[in-house]
Amino acid sequence: MLDPKSTFQQRIIEYLESVHMGEFTTGTMADVEARLDKEKQRKGYVPATETLPTAPPKKTCKTQCGECENCSKIIAWWKMYQYTVDELYLSNRHSCHKGCMNNKYGTCKGRFPRPLFTMTTVDPESGAINMKKGELWMNWFTTLVTYLLRCNTDITSLLSGTAIKSVVAYVTDYITKTPLKTYTVFHAVRNMFSKLNDEDRDVNEDSRSKARSGFVKIVNALTAQSEIGAPMAALYLLKNPDHYTQVY
Known part of the structure; x- marks a missing residue:
């Protein structure tokens, strides 16, 4: 299985490279950025992130001449498909900011x-x-x-x-969240607004960015409030009742 010349290893690598990738399909990030800058100048341009996907042509050539x-039509559609996928430059590209640091x-x-890898290695x-990664x-x-x-x-092969x-653990954390009481929601929102007012905001940050940042922090605060603690999770796993009763 670890032999680089084995059919099994070659097919596993082919499969993994076909289902997920870490680079653009039509060039480097600089190439895609230059093409998008040119596209944005075109009248009527709409970002791919604001449109719906177009289905491939129904009629195909049996001989693929x-x-x-x-x-x-098929060739044109595949070209459009690749260009559209590469517009993930608008969404899948990370840029470090004070929040992530x-x-x-x-x-x-x-x-x-x-880390970058010019080819997939075992x-x-x-x-x-x-896995091969170019960006x-x-x-x-x-x-x-x-x-x-x-x-x-973020689609990753679990290797x-x-x-x-x-x-x-990540998925379990999300599916074990409970509905919040109304007073808990308002309390969390109030606390977050108080923190936002006390923080030194960047004077160069526009109102839209401030609003977006504020809402993200509020949602994160509500998410934290809705998590089930370890004792409650253990209680359900052990099939114990979910309430306390008075002992006589």
């Missing part, structure tokens, strides 16, 4: 920049797979998902037991 009208280590919370000793500031993504959803995504456990 590459010269007929049906083939021309606000920790005691002074490093990016999103783990950027990411460590012969441990079997660890280092420092991009998440992993799947082209089809990006084309359909047109938003920021270790640790990664799988982390995802299970």
Whole structure:
């Protein structure tokens, strides 16, 4: 299995590279940025993040001759598909800011920049797979998902037991949140507004950015309030009743 010439390893790598990637399909980030800057000057330009996906042509050429009208439509659609996917430059590109660097280590919370690999390699000793990645500031993504959803995504292959456990813990944390009481919601919102008023805001920050930042902080505060604690989670896992009764 660890033999680089084995059919199994080659097919595994082919599969992984086909379902997620960490680089653009039509060039480097600089190439995509230059093309988008040019596109924005075109009258009637609408960002891909604000449009719906276009279905591929229904009629196809049975012989795939590459010269007929049906083939021309398919080729044009695939070109549009690749360009649209590469417009994830608008959403999947990370740029460090004071929020992601606000920790005691002074490093990016999103783990950027990411390590680069010119090709997918497999460590012969441990079997660890280092996936091909060509961009420092991009998440992993799947082209089809990006084309359909047109938003920021982070699609990663779970290549270790640790990664799988982390995802299970992450998902469990989200699905075990309980509805908040009304007074708890208003209390959290009030506290966050008080903090925002006390903070020294950046004078160069426009009102839209301030509002966005404020709402994000409010949502995060509400999310923290709705989490189930470890004792409650253990109580359900042990199938104990979810309430206390008076002991006589």
